[in-house]
Amino acid sequence: MKKDKPDWEKYERLVAKLVSEQLSTEYCVTPNAKITGKISKKKRQIDVLIDSRHNTENENRIIIDAKIRTRRIDITHVEAFLGLMADTGATHGYLVCPNGYTKAAELRAQDSVSIRLLPLNRLENFDPSTWPNCLVPNCQNGRIFWDGYPSIDVALAPLNGGKTISISYVHYVGKCDKCSRFHVKCLSCKHILSVPHESDEDCGVQCSCGLPWFWLASIEEDHTGQRSAELHLIRGHNQILTASRRSL
Structure with a gap:
């Protein structure tokens, strides 16, 4: 039990x-x-x-x-x-x-x-214990703590030339309460992503919707040299939103 x-x-x-x-x-x-x-x-x-x-x-x-x-x-x-x-x-x-x-x-x-x-x-x-399980394989009983709900707005133009409409894609962003790994949940496809920050070779992760954005985590420093892990939403060139952070 x-x-x-x-x-x-x-x-x-x-x-x-x-x-x-x-x-x-x-x-x-x-x-x-x-x-x-x-x-x-x-x-x-x-x-x-x-x-x-x-x-x-x-x-x-x-x-x-x-x-x-x-x-x-x-x-x-x-x-x-x-x-x-x-x-x-x-x-x-x-x-x-x-x-x-x-x-x-x-x-x-x-x-x-x-x-x-x-x-x-x-x-x-x-x-x-009802929170989602952490997706990191070696994390011991970690649970995902959601603390942010960014929305991505997409403008769609109908093929018949009608009025452009806007659709919002809402996500949950958060961290594991044990290992602190960033996680993202797309409310459209219900896909939960684990977003690592440990390697410079990480190229980002994308949910099952396949829409033109992805999530990437990195280590950053402030002007005093203090380090933080940051979760970024990447929509294109110069379209970067820092969606979550945690100090290191």
Whole structure:
């Protein structure tokens, strides 16, 4: 029998889902992100990462730490989180917990950290095991987290010379919650694509519709040298849309 995700993991995924539903489409959300620390030079695990969707720069990075604790958040948790923010270059952070926080924690958080409450009973009707499976063969129980819905508009001219009509092709874009591989789902043909970024030789992937665009992932750097994986929609020469990102 397949085991359910541990409660802490479900709690993190719930936080990611709620955040993605409330944010502007200018931002993208990555659950269970891994970022190389600017100070430690080690990979740091981030429960939920928020990046600008279309901008390679990482100056407005936000991180979230979901703490599923039976006690209140105290000042030591806030100070540890501030250290994580400094190491990952986050400009703001959210501590999410189910059972409140101490006055000292509130005072220490000040302007750069916000503390939010999310009761455990919100987990009752939430089941991330229903999300699609990651398509990477060696990924262990990864699920695809959708956080964007780009639409591609195509103008069609009838053969009889009638009025040109516009058709929109909507896609889901997201990432695996384990290995972070980009995935795309075309809502027209229902085809789910796995889009790798690990090799410069990747030439892009195309859905079963066979329409004149494809998806390509790459590694980019901002002006400070911080690296990000980016998912691009390629429609033709100089028609490139960055549809999703995740900091590295």
